[in-house]
Amino acid sequence: MKAVHFGAGNIGRGFVGLILHKAGYEVVFADVNAELIDALASTPSYVVTEVGDGASVWTVDNYRALNSSTHEADVIAEIASADIVTTAVGPNILRFVAPLIAKAIAQRSADLEPLAVMACENAINATDLLKVEVVKALPDAALADGAIFANTAVDRIVPGQDRDAGLNVTVESFFEWAIESTPFGAVTPVIPDAHFVDDLAPYIERKLFTVNTGHATAAYHGFAAGVSSMSEAFSTPEIAAEVRAVLAETKALLVAKHDFDPEVQQAYIDKNMVRFANPELSDTVDRVGRQPLRKLGRNERFVGPAAELAERGLGSDALVRTMGIALEFDVAEDPQSVELQQLLSDSTADEFVTSVTGLDAAHPLYPAVVEVVRAHQK
Numbered sequence: 180m181k182a183v184h185f186g187a188g189n190i191g192r193g194f195v196g197l198i199l200h201k202a203g204y205e206v207v208f209a210d211v212n213a214e215l216i217d218a219l220a221s222t223p224s225y226v227v228t229e230v231g232d233g234a235s236v237w238t239v240d241n242y243r244a245l246n247s248s249t250h251e252a253d254v255i256a257e258i259a260s261a262d263i264v265t266t267a268v269g270p271n272i273l274r275f276v277a278p279l280i281a282k283a284i285a286q287r288s289a290d291l292e293p294l295a296v297m298a299c300e301n302a303i304n305a306t307d308l309l310k311v312e313v314v315k316a317l318p319d320a321a322l323a324d325g326a327i328f329a330n331t332a333v334d335r336i337v338p339g340q341d342r343d344a345g346l347n348v349t350v351e352s353f354f355e356w357a358i359e360s361t362p363f364g365a366v367t368p369v370i371p372d373a374h375f376v377d378d379l380a381p382y383i384e385r386k387l388f389t390v391n392t393g394h395a396t397a398a399y400h401g402f403a404a405g406v407s408s409m410s411e412a413f414s415t416p417e418i419a420a421e422v423r424a425v426l427a428e429t430k431a432l433l434v435a436k437h438d439f440d441p442e443v444q445q446a447y448i449d450k451n452m453v454r455f456a457n458p459e460l461s462d463t464v465d466r467v468g469r470q471p472l473r474k475l476g477r478n479e480r481f482v483g484p485a486a487e488l489a490e491r492g493l494g495s496d497a498l499v500r501t502m503g504i505a506l507e508f509d510v511a512e513d514p515q516s517v518e519l520q521q522l523l524s525d526s527t528a529d530e531f532v533t534s535v536t537g538l539d540a541a542h543p544l545y546p547a548v549v550e551v552v553r554a555h556q557k
């Protein structure tokens with residue numbers, strides 16, 4: 180069995196690559212980072228060290244690595260004969276990998292089983308976004324039948340790694356990979372560590388609006404308070420209280436929308452508060468808050484749940500307050516944070532809200548977000 184995985188970064192090596200390796204796949208990593216790909220290509224194995232309850236140490240081998248920028252044709256040929264293609268490149272990058280997947284589907288022998296395509300990104304229905312781009316790049320849309328596109332929800336905290344760690348990755352011991360089963364029919368790909376679910380929506384929304392909303396809330400409040408590490412952010416009572424406040428709001432939405440048992444959701448929140456504060460995981464507010472413009476997007480971790488709460492007449496004060504605090508995120512190395520600061524000073528609050536959050540002026544959440552943006556404009 181062979182899997183081609185785009186993005187040999189933290190999640191690529193420390194989660195998706197590891198799980199596919201454990202499932203028995205030969206993994207072909209494809210990445211545009213030449214240094215990373217050269218290191219992988221010249222190294223027979225790397226180590227994934229888990230920290231936390233039930234931690235194990237895993238050695239990943241039986242992989243190859245290709246530079247998808249300089250060796251595009253090789254990557255396409257690998258995908259054309261693979262069983263699975265996965266991505267962990269970031270939602271905004273999917274459109275760049277899509278043409279390679281499209282060319283591979285077009286080249287694929289009709290004798291082969293359809294290619295399983297799964298985007299493993301922190302975004303609602305990321306595989307659907309990828310599919311749109313793949314279909315756009317196909318010479319004939321009917322060729323899309325040569326692939327099965329399935330959405331997934333991936334959950335494992337993989338922080339930035341020490342510079343001297345090389346290819347080795349330290350990850351939390353917890354992980355969850357939920358994949359929608361319906362597109363596959365009766366025969367799902369062989370991935371024992373993943374679980375296949377008929378309806379992914381509750382899983383992805385519970386994950387994104389709890390894990391990612393909570394984590395990013397701590398990052399933005401932490402940054403504004405001058406804290407640099409995530410563990411320090413979580414041990415600051417005022418910041419932990421802000422996280423609990425946003426998670427109480429997203430809980431109200433998840434319970435109302437997906438009929439989650441409130442006690443089960445509270446237990447999920449409590450479990451995640453412990454994960455977030457794991458002192459063995461060295462993580463920074465800069466990493467967790469990265470790409471703030473994406474995170475303030477319409478279907479993302481703050482505006483997404485706050486908009487639905489407002490539509491239901493439910494409160495979202497803590498989410499809106501956090502959107503305001505996120506506007507203080509100013510990290511010179513993060514291009515989106517630089518753009519955010521520029522937009523804040525160049526736009527009116529209405530222009531900013533319309534372009535960044537995608538909220539319509541008639542939306543019930545719109546006035547509160549405009550107000551918080553205005554309050555944070557210098």
Ligand SMILES: NC(=O)C1=CN([C@@H]2O[C@H](COP(=O)(O)OP(=O)(O)OC[C@H]3O[C@@H](n4cnc5c(N)ncnc54)[C@H](O)[C@@H]3O)[C@@H](O)[C@H]2O)C=CC1
Nearest residue numbers: 186188189190210211212267268269270275300301336337
């Ligand atoms: N790190 C984490 O804890 C988690 C991350 N995720 C998601 O996984 C995705 C990746 O995140 P990380 O691994 O943390 O980021 P990362 O920055 O460590 O890895 C991304 C990799 O993608 C590569 N890349 C960029 N453009 C590319 C292209 N055109 N073709 C091929 N490779 C390309 C980069 O060179 C890099 O190696 C994101 O969508 C993130 O939201 C999801 C769950 C947890």
Ligand SMILES: O=P(O)(O)OC[C@H]1O[C@](O)(CO)[C@@H](O)[C@@H]1O
Nearest residue numbers: 301334335336337390391394467
């Ligand atoms: O690209 P994003 O959305 O910041 O993804 C990384 C996030 O995902 C998480 O692993 C949670 O799934 C957090 O570590 C981090 O906040």
